[in-house]
Amino acid sequence: MSDAPFSLTGFDIAGMERIQAPRSEGRVRLNNPTSHALEQGRSRLLVTAALFALVLGAIGVRLADTMVFSREAEPPVAENATARPLPVTRAEITDRNGVLLATSLATASAYADPKLVIDAEEAARKLVATLPDLDYRQVLKDLKGDKRFVWIKRNLTPRQEFEVNKLGIPGVFFQQEEHRIYPQGSLTAHLIGLTGIDNNGLMGIEQSFDKRLREQAEPLRLSVDVRLQHIVRKEITQAMQDFNAIGGAGLIMDIKTGEILSMVSLPDFDPQNPGEMHDESKFNRATLGVYEMGSVFKILNTAIALETGTVKLHETFDTSHPLKIGRFTIHDDEPVNYWMDVVDIFRKSSNIGSAKMAEKFGIDVQREYMGRFGMLKAPSLEIPEVGGPLVPNPWRPTTLLTVAFGHGISVSPIQMSSAVAAVVDGGIMRPATLLKRDPNAEIPETRVISPQTSAILRKLMRLVVTEGTGKTAFGTGDLKAADTLDYLVGGKTGTAEKVSGKGYAHKSLRTSFAGAFPMNDPRYVVFVMVDEPHGNKKSFGFATAGWVAAPAVQRIVWQAAPLLGVKPVVRNDPEILQAMAIN
Amino acid sequence: MIGKSTLVWLCLATVASGILYHTSYRVQEEQEHLASLNRQIAQEQQSIQVLRAEWAYLNDPTRLERLATEHSTLRPTKAEQMVALAAVPMKPEAPAPVPSAPADQAKPTPGPAPVPESTYVASAAPAAPVVQVAVAQAAPAPAPKAQVVALKAPDVQTSAPVKAAAGKPAPAVKAAKQPERVDSIGALMASLDAADKAGGKVTLASASGSAAKSKAKPILMAEQTLSAKLGAAR
Incomplete structure (x- = not known):
């Protein structure tokens, strides 16, 4: 304590004053009668001072701690926005070139609290003027209601949000929501699938990669190419229109990698408006549907016969009479009255000949090879809509004969394409995939037939196009000239009668064409199926694969090949003819 | 204090x-x-x-296709429009001579239409990378048909070879009627070169005009192809 006359603090902090002033006689003396009271007062003051000192000291310590030592209160570096994840939570899906197929947008949904709306009529009028698809009476009813929350419109476009905001109606608010957008519309409908109202995958890639899309932010890259997708979809739609068909499916597959470059199933749907979706359009014919492929199966039948060596290429079979087995009779579409060799049986698509070839190698061999070609179990593919084949059980002698020309066993177009890819590409089978493969990744390969058999099959398939059942599509009109540039498509037509009840309906057909190009070094498989086509004037009333599916494949290849970087060659170039000649 | x-x-x-x-x-x-x-x-x-x-x-490809059909003359690339890189001749260094035609290119080029067919035939080098010649793409609707016809009848409109300026034999072709519109970029480029030479003002009109000029000159019919474009400055 200081006895200086005036001190701001009451304390002589530096002790300066005491030094300057000579010490006077103490005013307080021992044994003074008031000393007791003074002592008491002094000690009380002391206690109070100590208390204050303690509290202030504690505060000081805490202050120093917070300001100097503690680093928790504020991050040393300010966080910037890019480090944060985007407000949307579901990853994008793109095609192989990075074109957006599905993306999520943060959208605003407008809602109102009717209690806070001052003039309901004016508000409703303004809202309907801004959002013309609203119904004035409905909005007015909502705004006059008793609820505290009514939706006005969900998922506004940014422009609409701005307009509504500009109206400045009290009681109208926005809620941020996430909305899945499919910019390509129905182009990849069956492939991508769709999501439900709470953004969970319900179909296709959206369903099978639901977890992946939620958890990882980087886009999911598929193997498809939207340009090819468009071409295939356009041409199958065209074929369906021309022949008044009820459905169709198409595939393009990269033989060397198994990547599916295009997968179309028609009719399709708009994933943006799933409400309008019918069961028929929801059905994926390319992967979920299994069908009796008809003569396309002769590719496999001939491959088995030649591979096992039970039949020689120029061995002849009597195809002049229908083949009777049990209650069935096997006919040919265009019966001949002479014996045909394997080349002719394949070229003219003879059922009788194919059945007789199958008789030579027998049931066990057929079943084993069908297993190798992946015809007996469901293929592995990255979407949930994958159909398992309908395999004959038991495998009777009749079955042996019918499977030879593609009846009695039902497989999906994707299985068929994979098998055809294996047959033309030196006999190596690769699993089909919908995801873009890493170019360095190893692709699992299994050998199903020998390269020699594969080479013969390539020539046979080319022959179908130049001189066989596919000739109408690939060898007429502008394509006829000798020096026409050609993509060397080879393939096999297939026209199957649809099952109706216990038998086959002769008038309702399913036509397909399984092809590959360029046949001297196959790179791509193209498969097209058209369901229940009806003949028209142009096709002279025919609705067979040669008139329906094969021309669609021709149009697809002629548009897709330049995009795929396949070089056209002169059709009658001696080298090409030599390479494709059967000897 | x-x-x-x-x-x-x-x-x-x-x-x-x-x-x-x-x-x-x-x-x-x-x-x-x-x-x-x-x-x-x-x-x-x-x-x-x-x-x-x-x-x-x-x-969206569907939309793009519709727009392309409505607003441009571009169509999907045809097989005939593909040409091997080796088939595209190098630009001649001297401005004067006629682009030396390889022996097999001496085959008279048919018709007035875009000529990549012939260019392709000239050099179907198997290993060469393929380039797309978008140059002669277009042509209004009926034209592609005409192309094919021309291809099938290569003797249409051709006359005997005459000596060109440099003295090299080159097949002279009476340039047939030019389409009213400038349909190919190649034709436009050729005309630009010609206009440049004449010091004239370059307009679209002059583009088709120059084709008329070329009627008088004994020049290679390859005028409208890339190769011709290079030689057109002559």
């Missing part, structure tokens, strides 16, 4: 609090700025997202 020490302490306290307040306000300001920038970035990211979706939507 206020002690000196008190004064010193007072001053220190004032300065310290002044600096403290100043810093604190600065930090507050910066934080507000940062927050607004962050909001802006988030907004921009959202708009980028919207724009990307819009871009993908507008690039």
Whole structure:
């Protein structure tokens, strides 16, 4: 304590004053009668001072701690926005070139609290003027209601949000929501699938990669190419229109990698408006549907016969009479009255000949090879809509004969394409995939037939196009000239009668064409199926694969090949003819 | 009297609090700025997202195809429009001579139409990379048909070879009627070169005009192809 006359603090902090002033006689003396009271007062003051000192000291310590030592209160570096994840939570899906197929947008949904709306009529009028698809009476009813929350419109476009905001109606608010957008519309409908109202995958890639899309932010890259997708979809739609068909499916597959470059199933749907979706359009014919492929199966039948060596290429079979087995009779579409060799049986698509070839190698061999070609179990593919084949059980002698020309066993177009890819590409089978493969990744390969058999099959398939059942599509009109540039498509037509009840309906057909190009070094498989086509004037009333599916494949290849970087060659170039000649 | 020490302490306290307040306000300001920038970035990211979706939507192949059909003469590339890189001749160094035609190119080029067919035939080098000649793409609807016809009848409109300026035999072809519109970029480029030579003003009209001029000259019919374009400055 200081006895200086005036001190701001009451304390002589530096002790300066005491030094300057000579010490006077103490005013307080021992044994003074008031000393007791003074002592008491002094000690009380002391206690109070100590208390204050303690509290202030504690505060000081805490202050120093917070300001100097503690680093928790504020991050040393300010966080910037890019480090944060985007407000949307579901990853994008793109095609192989990075074109957006599905993306999520943060959208605003407008809602109102009717209690806070001052003039309901004016508000409703303004809202309907801004959002013309609203119904004035409905909005007015909502705004006059008793609820505290009514939706006005969900998922506004940014422009609409701005307009509504500009109206400045009290009681109208926005809620941020996430909305899945499919910019390509129905182009990849069956492939991508769709999501439900709470953004969970319900179909296709959206369903099978639901977890992946939620958890990882980087886009999911598929193997498809939207340009090819468009071409295939356009041409199958065209074929369906021309022949008044009820459905169709198409595939393009990269033989060397198994990547599916295009997968179309028609009719399709708009994933943006799933409400309008019918069961028929929801059905994926390319992967979920299994069908009796008809003569396309002769590719496999001939491959088995030649591979096992039970039949020689120029061995002849009597195809002049229908083949009777049990209650069935096997006919040919265009019966001949002479014996045909394997080349002719394949070229003219003879059922009788194919059945007789199958008789030579027998049931066990057929079943084993069908297993190798992946015809007996469901293929592995990255979407949930994958159909398992309908395999004959038991495998009777009749079955042996019918499977030879593609009846009695039902497989999906994707299985068929994979098998055809294996047959033309030196006999190596690769699993089909919908995801873009890493170019360095190893692709699992299994050998199903020998390269020699594969080479013969390539020539046979080319022959179908130049001189066989596919000739109408690939060898007429502008394509006829000798020096026409050609993509060397080879393939096999297939026209199957649809099952109706216990038998086959002769008038309702399913036509397909399984092809590959360029046949001297196959790179791509193209498969097209058209369901229940009806003949028209142009096709002279025919609705067979040669008139329906094969021309669609021709149009697809002629548009897709330049995009795929396949070089056209002169059709009658001696080298090409030599390479494709059967000897 | 206020002690000196008190004064010193007072001053220190004032300065310290002044600096403290100043810093604190600065930090507050910066934080507000940062927050607004962050909001802006988030907004921009959202708009980028919207724009990307819009871009993908507008690039829908179906729509593009419709627009291309309506507004341009471009059509999907045909097999005949593909040409091997080796088939594209190098630009001649000297301006004067006629582009030396390889022996097999001496085959008279048919018709007035875009000529990549012949260019292709000239050099079907198997290993050479393929380039697309978009040059002669277009042509109005009936034209492609005409091309094919021309291809099938290569003797149409051709006359005997005459000596060109450089003395090399080159098949002279009476240039047939030129389409009214400038349909191929190749034709346009050729005409630009010609116009350049004449010092004339380059217009679309002159483009078709130059083709008429070429009627008089005994020049290679390859005029409209890439190779011809290079030689057209002659």
